[in-house]
Amino acid sequence: MTTRRKFLQTAGVGAMAAPLATPAIAQSTITWRMQTYAGAALAEHVAKPAIDMFNKIAGDRMQIELYYADQLVPTGELFRAMQRGTIDAVQSDDDSMASPTEVTVFGGYFPFGCRYSLDVPVLFNDYGLDEIWKEEYAKVGVQHISAGSWDPCHFATKDPIRSLADLEGKRVFTFPTAGRFLSQFGVVPVSLPWEDIEVAVQTGELDGIAWSGITEDYTVGWADVTNYFLTNNISGAWIGHFFANQGRWDELPEDLKTLFKVCCEQSHYYRQHWYWGGEARLRTEGTKLELTTIPDAEWEKVEQAAEVFWDEIAAESETKAKVVQIFKDYNKTMREAGRPYRYGVT
Numbered sequence: 001m002t003t004r005r006k007f008l009q010t011a012g013v014g015a016m017a018a019p020l021a022t023p024a025i026a027q028s029t030i031t032w033r034m035q036t037y038a039g040a041a042l043a044e045h046v047a048k049p050a051i052d053m054f055n056k057i058a059g060d061r062m063q064i065e066l067y068y069a070d071q072l073v074p075t076g077e078l079f080r081a082m083q084r085g086t087i088d089a090v091q092s093d094d095d096s097m098a099s100p101t102e103v104t105v106f107g108g109y110f111p112f113g114c115r116y117s118l119d120v121p122v123l124f125n126d127y128g129l130d131e132i133w134k135e136e137y138a139k140v141g142v143q144h145i146s147a148g149s150w151d152p153c154h155f156a157t158k159d160p161i162r163s164l165a166d167l168e169g170k171r172v173f174t175f176p177t178a179g180r181f182l183s184q185f186g187v188v189p190v191s192l193p194w195e196d197i198e199v200a201v202q203t204g205e206l207d208g209i210a211w212s213g214i215t216e217d218y219t220v221g222w223a224d225v226t227n228y229f230l231t232n233n234i235s236g237a238w239i240g241h242f243f244a245n246q247g248r249w250d251e252l253p254e255d256l257k258t259l260f261k262v263c264c265e266q267s268h269y270y271r272q273h274w275y276w277g278g279e280a281r282l283r284t285e286g287t288k289l290e291l292t293t294i295p296d297a298e299w300e301k302v303e304q305a306a307e308v309f310w311d312e313i314a315a316e317s318e319t320k321a322k323v324v325q326i327f328k329d330y331n332k333t334m335r336e337a338g339r340p341y342r343y344g345v346t
Helices: 002-010 013-017 040-046 048-061 075-086 119-126 131-136 178-186 194-203 212-218 245-253 256-283 296-314 316-336
Strands: 030-036 061-067 088-090 142-149 154-157 171-174 189-190 207-213 228-230 239-245 288-290
Touching: 040 048, 040 212, 040 256, 048 061, 048 256, 075 088, 075 142, 119 131, 119 142, 119 316, 131 142, 131 228, 131 316, 142 245, 142 256, 154 212, 171 178, 178 189, 194 207, 207 212, 212 256, 228 239, 239 245, 239 256, 296 316
Parallel strands: 030 061, 030 088, 171 189, 171 207, 228 288
Antiparallel strands: 088 239, 142 239, 154 207, 154 228
């Protein structure tokens, strides 16, 4: 692993640091550098289409150079780099980029906060989370632009997981908050650069991954180094965002701000159907991963533990308590609404 990282930092630095190709631009063109949490294969779906669209429409007025995971700075330093202005914009969840806000714990996969991908835009647009996020990021000099949903959080592992006991001692790459929650079931969370994960599974440094759904497992190559996919998930949708340095955002004319927002929303829409269809198709037609399931009666212990976890988070601050209450109110409404919003869950 150390040798591979040194190679990427030295011999491969030219290739790693090169941004996506952009058209020749005039001296007056506004230029931004944006880094996504996603590696190259995943970014082809979750980031590049939106930036390509923006650059095509903006033309000589503005161009955004897109960089992939860890190319300019490690993912865990994305927030600080954006806050300083080293990077102008970021696509990430709050958790992964180590955001110093009261809402960071809810980014990525907040255990059982969402059952389906549509929950995320409803929570932000109709239940007040967008306003809270914007207020929190305004305090630290960052513009929160837009939130959207990604895929659910499942385990992809080398050995089968058919009971909670099978999780004991498993070294798993996952998000900080998800790892904090899963550790009570014996999971050992491991933090590594995104590009190193495939090799880490091959070498035995990792036993598995709890970072995505099955669509990403196939897209980024993790399905080639793992054998099993657990159909139980701890969240039905990852919560991710687009952010910008506040000063650079304020410098933009209103029409370019609007254009960027529209492109972000198009990105969210694309992921809605790409992930939703991909999860079902690869479960039924995929040939690389065998599906396993922990029985509902046993998995209910995990869901009950999430309720305790929510209350622990709520006790940490007034803002966190407010967000947790929104999650509780929303999920109560969904349960009471019944099918197709919620069923088969407590």
